[in-house]
Amino acid sequence: MKIKHKSVETRYMEARREFFNGLARVDRRSFLKISAAAAGAAAASGLIPYHSFQPVAVAAEAQPAFKFAYISDSHLYEKHINDRFVRSLLRAVEDVNALDPQPDFVLYGGDLAQLGRPKELKLGAEILKGVKAPLRMMVGEHDWYLDLGAQWRELFGAPTYSFDHKGVHFVTLNSVVERDFWTARGLTPMQRMMTVAGLDNGVQSPFSVGAEQLEWLRNDLAGVAPTTPVVVFSHSPLYKLYKKWNFWTDDAEDVQALLARFANVTVIHGHTHQILTNRIGSIHFHGVLATAWPWPYAPEGLPELTIQMSRPDPFNPMDGCGNGEVHVHADGLVDKVYNLWNRAPIIVGRRYLVSNGKEAVPPAPNRISY
Amino acid sequence: MCVDFVRTGAGKGAVAAVLAAFALAGAGCEERSALKRPAHGAGGGGETEVILCDGSTPGAVAAAATGQVLADSLMDQWKRAHPERDWVEVEKEQHELKPPADNSALLKGGQGPEHPYGRVTKQELLLWARETEKFVVEGSRIFHSAELLGSTVAVSCDMCHPHAANTHPETYPKYQTQLGRAVLLRDMIEWCIENPVRGAHLSGDDPRMRALEAYIIAQRSGTVMVYGKH
Numbered sequence: 001m002k003i004k005h006k007s008v009e010t011r012y013m014e015a016r017r018e019f020f021n022g023l024a025r026v027d028r029r030s031f032l033k034i035s036a037a038a039a040g041a042a043a044a045s046g047l048i049p050y051h052s053f054q055p056v057a058v059a060a061e062a063q064p065a066f067k068f069a070y071i072s073d074s075h076l077y078e079k080h081i082n083d084r085f086v087r088s089l090l091r092a093v094e095d096v097n098a099l100d101p102q103p104d105f106v107l108y109g110g111d112l113a114q115l116g117r118p119k120e121l122k123l124g125a126e127i128l129k130g131v132k133a134p135l136r137m138m139v140g141e142h143d144w145y146l147d148l149g150a151q152w153r154e155l156f157g158a159p160t161y162s163f164d165h166k167g168v169h170f171v172t173l174n175s176v177v178e179r180d181f182w183t184a185r186g187l188t189p190m191q192r193m194m195t196v197a198g199l200d201n202g203v204q205s206p207f208s209v210g211a212e213q214l215e216w217l218r219n220d221l222a223g224v225a226p227t228t229p230v231v232v233f234s235h236s237p238l239y240k241l242y243k244k245w246n247f248w249t250d251d252a253e254d255v256q257a258l259l260a261r262f263a264n265v266t267v268i269h270g271h272t273h274q275i276l277t278n279r280i281g282s283i284h285f286h287g288v289l290a291t292a293w294p295w296p297y298a299p300e301g302l303p304e305l306t307i308q309m310s311r312p313d314p315f316n317p318m319d320g321c322g323n324g325e326v327h328v329h330a331d332g333l334v335d336k337v338y339n340l341w342n343r344a345p346i347i348v349g350r351r352y353l354v355s356n357g358k359e360a361v362p363p364a365p366n367r368i369s370y
Numbered sequence: 371m372c373v374d375f376v377r378t379g380a381g382k383g384a385v386a387a388v389l390a391a392f393a394l395a396g397a398g399c400e401e402r403s404a405l406k407r408p409a410h411g412a413g414g415g416g417e418t419e420v421i422l423c424d425g426s427t428p429g430a431v432a433a434a435a436t437g438q439v440l441a442d443s444l445m446d447q448w449k450r451a452h453p454e455r456d457w458v459e460v461e462k463e464q465h466e467l468k469p470p471a472d473n474s475a476l477l478k479g480g481q482g483p484e485h486p487y488g489r490v491t492k493q494e495l496l497l498w499a500r501e502t503e504k505f506v507v508e509g510s511r512i513f514h515s516a517e518l519l520g521s522t523v524a525v526s527c528d529m530c531h532p533h534a535a536n537t538h539p540e541t542y543p544k545y546q547t548q549l550g551r552a553v554l555l556r557d558m559i560e561w562c563i564e565n566p567v568r569g570a571h572l573s574g575d576d577p578r579m580r581a582l583e584a585y586i587i588a589q590r591s592g593t594v595m596v597y598g599k600h
Contacts, residue, residue, distance in 0.1 A: 082523040114524075194441050198514065200532035201464050244466065245532055293566075296535040311536065314558075315548040317566060367600070369536065 017098065064327035064335065066166050069096040069133070071323045072109025072270040073290030075142060076120045084317065085114070086123070088291040092323040093130050095339065103325060104165065106133045109270030109288050110140025110176075110235035115193050118151045125155045136163075140235040140270060141176040141207070141246075145196040146189050160213055162220050168229045168332050171220060173213060175234035175249050175269075179205035199245050199295070206243055207236045208250040217258055229332015230259065232267045237285060239278060242298030247272055259283055264332040274320070275338050277348050278303035284353045286326075286336040294320030297369035305357050309338070309346065310365035316342050442517040461507045465514060466533065468591045470502045509585025512578050519578075520569040527582075530566065534589035541599040556583055 074089040076082075096106050108128060113120035121143060128135055139159040143152045149159065159174040181204055182192040196204050209217075224230065232238065238255050241247040249255070259265045265283040273295035276287030285303075294312045302308075312320030319342040327335040333350040340346065351360040429447040431440050445457070461467075476490045483489075512518045513534065516526040531537050542555040549557065556574050559582050563569045572579045 077524050082525065084523065190440055191444075195464075198464070198528060200466070200514075200528055202466050203464050293530050296531070299533075299535065314562065314566070370538075 062329060065168075065330045067101075067103045067325055067327050068105045068107060068136075069099060069103040069323065069325045070107040070109055070268065070288050071096060071128075071131075071291060072107075072288045073111040073140070073273055073292055074124065075111055075114040075290075075292040076124050077114050078117075078119050078123060082114075085292050086127070088318065088321060089124070089127050090130075091318075091341070092291045093127060095323050097130070097132050099325070103133050105136050106131050107136050107233060107268065107326075108138060109233070109268070110138045111142040111270060111290075111292075112140070113143050115190075115197060116143050116146035116151070118147075121151050121155055136170075136172065136233070138172050138233050138235055138270065139174050139176065141178070141196050142193075144174075144176060145178070146193040160216060166328075167330070168231055168328060169221075169224050170231050170233070171217065172233040173209055173217070173238075173255075175209050175236045175238065176207045176246075176271075177210040177213070178207065181205050202244065204246070206248055206250040207246050209234075209238075209255055210251070214251065214254055214258070217255065221258060221262075224262075226261045227263055229328075229330075230262045230265045231328070231332060231334075232259065232265065233269070234267060235270045237269045237272060237276065237278070237287065238267050238283075239280060239285060239303075241272075241276075241278075241301045241303070245295075245298060247298050247301075256280060256283060266328075266332060266334050268326060268334075268336075275307065275309040275346060275348065276303070277305045277307065277336075277353070279305055279353050279356070284333060284350075286334065286348065289320075289322040289324060289338055289340065291321055291323065293317075305353065307348070307362045308365050308368050309340065310343075310367040311369060313342070318342055439517050442515060457511075458504055458507045461511050465510050465528075467503075467506060467510055467585075468588055470499050470506075470588070471591075473498065505581060505584045506588040507585075509581035509583070509588075512581055513585050516567070519563060519567055521567045523568045525567050527562065527567065534586050537586045537590075538599070539583075539587045539590050540593045540595045540597075542597060544598045544600065555586065559583065559586070 071089070071092040074085055074092075076085050076089065079086050096103065112124035112128075137156040137159075139149065139152055139156075143149075152159070160172065162169065162171045164170070178196065181187075181195070185203075187195065195201050198204075221230075232255075234249070234255075236249045237247060237252075238249050239252045240249070260281065260283075263282060267283060267285045268288060269285065270288055270290075272287045273290035273293065274287055274297060275289075276285070278285040294309075296311075297306075297308055309320065320340065321342075322338065322340040324339040324345075325337040327337065329335070329350055333354065335347055335349045338346045338348070346362050348362050349360045352362065429444065431443050473490075473495050476488075476495065477492060480488045480490075513527045513531075516524045519526055527534075537555075537558075539555045542558070543552050545552045546558065546561075549561065556579055559579065560572060560574075563572055
């Protein structure tokens with residue numbers, strides 16, 4: 001059956017995608033034309049969202065070598081318990097499947113499940129089977145602390161692995177290793193899971209990568225030339241931002257030390273559910289959006305390079321959520337695209353980080369965290 | 371409570387005894403419950419026997435219970451078995467709470483024994499702090515519990531507002547466009563209960579609403595009030 005009627009939302013998404021795709025393809029002059037056309041089309045159909053179309057960073061200065069997409073932090077319960085989170089993940093899958101051209105692969109950034117239950121993880125695996133591009137999985141603490149990874153491994157394999165793609169060395173870590181806080185307290189597996197699942201629950205321990213994986217990483221990187229671009233996936237940010245919410249990796253310095261000899265390193269992390277940007281020496285860090293809910297910015301420790309996203313609108317459950325793309329340049333540095341569902345996309349570009357925040361500055365928010 | 375105590379003429383010793391009991395209970399629940407068999411994954415009905423956190427009290431939970439139901443039901447059974455133990459300490463250990471203001475300066479000075487107004491004892495200060503804190507801690511428990519909030523989608527406030535972040539109690543009253551009027555903090559709490567949390571309506575004087583308000587305001591202690599701020 002041919003579908004004649006398109007919903008307001010579908011038409012808006014189409015107009016926006018057109019605008020968005022145009023951005024990456026064109027030079028500055030035609031960029032402005034497309035931007036105006038897309039904004040005009042959106043205005044004509046009465047679809048200017050809450051945060052109206054803003055020109056995002058000027059079209060990339062060079063074509064990226066390749067792109068991958070990401071989906072993250074879906075926090076699934078079984079459908080009969082909470083269907084909203086399920087619908088959000090389905091929407092993200094639709095989004096990445098609609099990308100034209102298709103990304104080389106899709107990163108899942110962790111926290112597929114809310115309480116690590118087999119039914120949650122299996123539901124997630126089933127939905128992610130719908131992703132057309134190859135899928136790369138990363139684990140989050142919500143996936144792990146009920147059975148310490150048993151079900152996750154069964155579904156997705158080892159959480160720590162590396163691969164090479166078009167000249168870039170990719171590494172995926174399990175950065176949510178917690179010290180055993182449960183045995184001494186006699187916690188049940190579910191009590192352990194519930195403790196870790198509370199972002200502001202102080203009984204749990206800080207995240208870390210741990211000695212075993214550090215050793216693995218040392219060996220893995222041993223044969224990689226310092227000129228090879230390296231991209232690392234970790235669920236928690238591989239630096240120390242805010243310990244009380246585990247926006248934090250306890251042995252981050254050890255990981256950074258192993259990465260220091262490479263000319264260009266990009267870390268893509270989940271967990272923080274927000275636009276987050278940092279740079280430590282040659283290592284560029286980018287957060288990703290969640291599909292489930294956005295998180296407030298931590299009350300202290302925000303990296304200087306981070307340009308916040310405007311505070312979410314509580315009246316729209318999808319606001320501040322989304323998915324996105326990573327445009328990888330030949331040198332391994334990336335343009336990070338935040339595809340916010342309720343707003344114009346925001347690109348935190350390679351040039352912004354390389355220039356230490358002086359060039360290609362993303363649009364500033366007017367509703368910052370306080 | 372303080373007023374009650376004065377009117378009924380109970381001796382100060384009684385208050386001191388109550389406070390001592392609180393202090394003794396301060397150790398809280400260090401040893402948690404151990405499940406005899408796992409309650410998750412079973413899917414079906416029936417109950418799972420558990421041993422509560424003291425290592426001896428037997429209890430039972432529905433095998434199909436979700437995590438939060440499970441946690442709360444265990445907590446309730448444990449509290450019934452140990453009325454003397456201190457759930458306040460348990461909650462405080464989990465969710466760092468701001469302490470109430472320090473009023474110890476009130477112990478100094480005053481206008482002499484002939485001027486009873488302004489005379490404050492150490493016990494009274496302890497009582498004020500303890501009761502105020504308990505109110506806030508109860509709010510924290512509700513804020514962090516989908517079950518106590520009556521959520522039909524297993525969502526609690528802390529999932530989006532860790533440590534009550536982005537709740538901005540100091541900005542009320544303020545106009546909320548989508549509600550079409552200027553509202554109080556409790557109206558926005560109510561909105562979040564009914565919408566993201568998908569819970570049942572709580573009236574403004576419901577004890578749970580009052581406790582939630584207490585917790586949220588307490589977490590922003592020290593912030594300057596600027597009503598109408600967006």
